[in-house]
Amino acid sequence: MSDIKFWRYSLPPIDSIEGWGIFLLDSTGMFAAVTDYGNYAFKWTHHGCKDFREFFIDIKHGSDNEYYIKKLFQGQEKxxxxxxxxxxxxxxxxxxxxxxxxxxxxxxxxxxxxxxxxxxxxxxxxxxxxxxxxxxxxxxxxxxxxYPSDIKAFGQKLLPRLADVLREELQKEAA
Structure with missing residues (x-):
């Protein structure tokens, strides 16, 4: 158990209007988010990355990021x-x-x-x-x-911001 790494990220709202989120990730592929756009969790067991954080760094701004939304929205009705x-x-x-x-x-x-x-x-x-x-x-x-508007906003607004944070963190660690 001690070999599992955990990461926690807190994204504040932008100008008090665009969503906040608290994200938990671990090296086993667990992802959890508590946000003002809803709460979501999923475990990617076969993400194909050496470091699970890398799995999220290609998320794009302005994209619907449907792959991630689809996984995080499982079991809920559209x-x-x-x-x-x-x-x-x-x-x-x-x-x-x-x-x-x-x-x-x-x-x-x-x-x-x-x-x-x-x-x-x-x-x-x-x-x-x-x-x-x-x-x-x-x-x-x-x-x-x-998909409901809250999960869409999560994918369009918060996931890209998380990707930016992860990308920056991984770049600093590599330097």
């Missing part, structure tokens, strides 16, 4: 994404109207139906109501889900 669901349905109607699979009348009916729901399509309940009325086959496949 949120219904009404905006992308509407977009998906509209693209489907347009595509099948253009290729002749949908008649002008059918496409108009479906377009009008989605327009009825468009401004209130904020929950899966709204999707279910639309689903019950549409005549589009396999309509359940249009439902889109996404």
């Amino acid at each position: 949120e219904f994404d009404g905006e992308n669901t509407i977009k998906s349905i509209k693209e489907h109607i347009l595509y099948y109207r253009r290729d002749g699979s949908y008649s002008k009348e059918f496409a108009r009916e479906e377009w009008d139906l989605i327009k009825e729901y468009e401004h209130n399509f904020i929950s899966v309940i709204d999707f279910t109501r639309w689903h019950d009325e549409t005549k589009i086959d396999e309509a359940h496949e249009f439902a889109c889900y996404d």
Whole structure:
């Protein structure tokens, strides 16, 4: 047990508006974070790096860092994404109207139906109501889900800052 190394990092908020976080890492691949964007933990058993901290140094600013988010969000449910669901349905109607699979009348009916729901399509309940009325086959496949905004902010704002700290620390240790 004494061979395991532990690292703790504390990132203060930026200008009192952009998230704070406390991060714990260990040499076995354990990662834990307590932040104002939520609390997350995961153990990477096969990270492929000599030093586990190296695993995070390539995280980019402005990126969604989806790989890390996917691992840290395991076991939790994504949120219904009404905006992308509407977009998906509209693209489907347009595509099948253009290729002749949908008649002008059918496409108009479906377009009008989605327009009825468009401004209130904020929950899966709204999707279910639309689903019950549409005549589009396999309509359940249009439902889109996404990560909640807090885990996205964690990946976009805090993980890149942690990567900067780790990169700097590793560079100092190498010198």
